[in-house]
Amino acid sequence: MAGVLDQRARVLVAAGLSLLLLPLGLTLNPEMGLLPTGLLWLLGTSLGLFPLTFRLLLGASGLLALLTGAVLFTPFTALLVQGLVVREAPREADLIVILGGGMHCGAGELEASSLARLEKGLELWRQGYAPRITLSDTVGEIFGDARCPSLGRVALERVRALYGAAGPEVVLLPEMRTTRTEALAVAELARTRGYRRILLVTTPTHSRRAVGAFRKLGLEVWSVPSSEPRFDLALPTPADRLLALTPITREYLGLLKYRLQGWL
CATH class of the missing domain: 3.40.50 (Rossmann fold)
Incomplete structure (x- = not known):
């Protein structure tokens, strides 16, 4: 795909992919402000300027899509949560x-x-x-x-x-x-x-x-x-x-x- 798109088309696709990935970034870091969010989107958009970086963006987007699907629709997330929780019976303490x-x-x-x-x-x-x-x-x-x-x-x-x-x-x-x-x-x-x-x-x-x-x-x-x-x-x-x-x-x-x- 990267080989058949000219630079303008690559940048537009990269801008769209970066925009779609921003909610995931904000989920991972809800405190991220407006300026860092905008800079992250611009960085993702700039990956469309060159065929190699555009292919890397496509690969990363596909991988993140698979991971997101695993998080949303499989027991994967529940297993991760179980590994973090330590629950013990309370007892008399100081x-x-x-x-x-x-x-x-x-x-x-x-x-x-x-x-x-x-x-x-x-x-x-x-x-x-x-x-x-x-x-x-x-x-x-x-x-x-x-x-x-x-x-x-x-x-x-x-x-x-x-x-x-x-x-x-x-x-x-x-x-x-x-x-x-x-x-x-x-x-x-x-x-x-x-x-x-x-x-x-x-x-x-x-x-x-x-x-x-x-x-x-x-x-x-x-x-x-x-x-x-x-x-x-x-x-x-x-x-x-x-x-x-x-x-x-x-x-x-x-x-x-x-x-x-x-x-x-």
């Missing part, structure tokens, strides 16, 4: 660690994953599994906006609004940026205060990497995931499988990074 999720920086509100984690942590506290919780006092840069409020402090306000002085003891972990920094902070907290048993709360697809990072530091941890607010964890529809693609991709890349760094 501390409930609620890992940080996302923030809506403009509104200064907790994103759905953060709310789900906080809700699960408070549920465990109400059930008497531990007298205290941790919240991650984040820095705005991790959400791409230095002015973004701290996730932990917004969550703390919510806890106080719900329970007042009758609420759980709350420990803020300062300047948290990643799951790794949260694990290091909790390990230091456990060492200085003598905490032994920890219940770890995060969203299901993040649980394998999270519990592995904590156990690598010698902590006695049980993984008690929250509900999954972003998609139906049973993956009954192609739409759910597509929505699951973002956390799945991030977590498998995260697992690879953590293993290479020796954090798992």
